[in-house]
Amino acid sequence: MENEKKGIVFKGNNEGLVIVIPDDYDFSKAKAEIEEKVQNAARFFRGAKIKVVYRGITLTPEEEDEIRNVLDEKSGAIIESLSKDDESKLNAFIAKRPKKVPVSSHKLFFSSDDAGPCKFVRSTVRSGTRIEFDGSVVVIGDVNPGGEIVASGNVIVLGALRGMVHAGSEGNRDSFIYALKLKPTQIRIAEAIARMPEGSDENKICPELARIKDGIIEVEQV
Amino acid sequence: MGEVIVITSGKGGVGKTTTTANLGTGIALQGKKVVLIDTDIGLRNLDVVMGLENRIVYDLVDVIEGQCRLKQALIKDKRFEGLYLLPAPQTRDKNAVAPHQMVDLCEELKKEYDYIIIDCPAGIEQGFKNAIAGADRAFVVTTPEVSAVRDADRIIGLLEANEIRNPQLIVNRVRPDMVKRGDMMSIEDIIDILAIGLIGVVPDDENIIISTNRGEPAVNDSKSIAGQAYRNITRRILGEDVPFINLNNSDGFLAKMKKLFGIKPA
Numbered sequence: 001m002e003n004e005k006k007g008i009v010f011k012g013n014n015e016g017l018v019i020v021i022p023d024d025y026d027f028s029k030a031k032a033e034i035e036e037k038v039q040n041a042a043r044f045f046r047g048a049k050i051k052v053v054y055r056g057i058t059l060t061p062e063e064e065d066e067i068r069n070v071l072d073e074k075s076g077a078i079i080e081s082l083s084k085d086d087e088s089k090l091n092a093f094i095a096k097r098p099k100k101v102p103v104s105s106h107k108l109f110f111s112s113d114d115a116g117p118c119k120f121v122r123s124t125v126r127s128g129t130r131i132e133f134d135g136s137v138v139v140i141g142d143v144n145p146g147g148e149i150v151a152s153g154n155v156i157v158l159g160a161l162r163g164m165v166h167a168g169s170e171g172n173r174d175s176f177i178y179a180l181k182l183k184p185t186q187i188r189i190a191e192a193i194a195r196m197p198e199g200s201d202e203n204k205i206c207p208e209l210a211r212i213k214d215g216i217i218e219v220e221q222v
Numbered sequence: 223m224g225e226v227i228v229i230t231s232g233k234g235g236v237g238k239t240t241t242t243a244n245l246g247t248g249i250a251l252q253g254k255k256v257v258l259i260d261t262d263i264g265l266r267n268l269d270v271v272m273g274l275e276n277r278i279v280y281d282l283v284d285v286i287e288g289q290c291r292l293k294q295a296l297i298k299d300k301r302f303e304g305l306y307l308l309p310a311p312q313t314r315d316k317n318a319v320a321p322h323q324m325v326d327l328c329e330e331l332k333k334e335y336d337y338i339i340i341d342c343p344a345g346i347e348q349g350f351k352n353a354i355a356g357a358d359r360a361f362v363v364t365t366p367e368v369s370a371v372r373d374a375d376r377i378i379g380l381l382e383a384n385e386i387r388n389p390q391l392i393v394n395r396v397r398p399d400m401v402k403r404g405d406m407m408s409i410e411d412i413i414d415i416l417a418i419g420l421i422g423v424v425p426d427d428e429n430i431i432i433s434t435n436r437g438e439p440a441v442n443d444s445k446s447i448a449g450q451a452y453r454n455i456t457r458r459i460l461g462e463d464v465p466f467i468n469l470n471n472s473d474g475f476l477a478k479m480k481k482l483f484g485i486k487p488a
């Protein structure tokens with residue numbers, strides 16, 4: 001969607017934020033739009049420590065400082081650095097996003113831009129077991145107390161989640177956790193941590209989805 | 223060819239030794255030849271629970287190191303025909319035994335005995351690895367406590383990782399009155415988490431303490447309710463389909479258990 005609008009695009013990566021500025025923008029237009037965008041997304045950045053790179057036009061050191069100040073003031077985040085991303089990476093970035101994405105039939109695993117490849121776990125994740133995966137994890141079974149799943153993408157538990165799950169472990173705040181029975185000791189999404197309220201010990205299956213809203217983890221029935 | 227059953231738990235003090243002594247005696251009472259092996263090196267007490275302490279000459283490590291023949295180390299229980307004990311040494315290090323030696327020992331015993339029951343030490347270290355090495359089958363003992371269930375879960379994972387499939391659960395020291403009040407985990411809660419088959423539920427029973435002190439397993443005491451539970455487990459081991467004891471004298475529990483095992487209510 002953002003691509004279509006042809007405006008400035010914000011994109012998260014492992015270390016922080018990538019700002020893609022269209023080639024035909026000049027500095028003042030870019031600055032104004034970044035300011036507006038950051039303001040709208042301020043709650044998204046609050047308290048986070050981020051490295052920022054930008055792509056598209058090249059800014060002078062003075063202009064870079066100005067952008068950095070805007071980000072600093074308006075986002076509430078701590079801006080560790082701001083620099084131009086090198087061209088080779090930019091090209092790779094553009095090449096990866098063709099206008100029409102063909103449905104790739106040769107890929108054996110599910111893949112999306114932010115969830116990565118997918119690992120299926122076909123057994124109960126028992127106490128003392130830790131599963132780490134760069135991508136999303138689907139558990140066909142329960143995650144028991146003392147069991148842990150750490151995934152850079154989403155985590156789906158087709159069973160009861162009673163242990164600890166960390167989705168978006170590399171910082172992707174769009175990651176979600178889904179379970180048929182959500183009774184975890186703790187869940188984490190990116191840097192956010194949540195514990196479940198005590199009590200509510202119903203044994204019914206009641207699918208729930210946890211994701212970040214306004215900087216905190218929210219759970220909703222689905 | 224006999225069968226090797228290891229009695230494990232993870233958490234200490236939940237009743238592994240009590241279970242080993244009672245099931246071993248129970249199976250012998252059914253006319254089978256049984257060897258009990260205590261693998262809790264340095265903290266042996268199966269011999270005490272069996273009332274055979276004063277007859278120990280050789281032990282498990284003596285057999286493994288070739289200090290004596292296997293037959294010499296096996297203590298024959300004079301009260302129960304067909305029951306033998308291979309005790310643990312009290313003064314040796316856990317590393318005196320390696321898993322492959324336990325495999326060899328179990329293979330040897332299986333030729334002559336119907337059941338070999340191994341009392342596993344608490345924990346997940348060397349002693350645990352030795353105890354499960356030669357096992358065909360595993361029983362996991364837990365009490366209805368969150369910490370014990372957590373450790374049981376860990377043990378089940380380790381058993382599965384060691385190719386001991388389908389371990390079965392014994393829930394020990396259940397107090398129906400507390401379960402009813404909601405102060406104790408129910409059998410259903412426990413099975414819901416551990417997701418393995420149940421082979422026995424043993425109530426908390428002071429007869430166990432009395433019989434343990436006397437060195438006379440409760441399974442032989444017709445008045446003990448825990449003894450009855452152990453007799454039932456024994457028959458299940460031997461392949462009989464025995465319904466679970468109605469611990470709290472209400473239909474609810476039994477009906478639930480039946481539901482759990484797919485038995486249609488009568």
Ligand SMILES: Nc1ncnc2c1ncn2[C@@H]1O[C@H](COP(=O)(O)OP(=O)(O)OP(=O)(O)O)[C@@H](O)[C@H]1O
Nearest residue numbers: 234235236237238239240344395425426427430431
């Ligand atoms: N069903 C029961 N009712 C009452 N007391 C019990 C019951 N089962 C076990 N006990 C008591 O609990 C204590 C621990 O039992 P036991 O020695 O069998 O546990 P264990 O798992 O072998 O311990 P360890 O891990 O130290 O080897 C003993 O004092 C025993 O008498």
Ligand SMILES: [Mg+2]
Nearest residue numbers: 238239262267
């Ligand atoms: Mg013991």
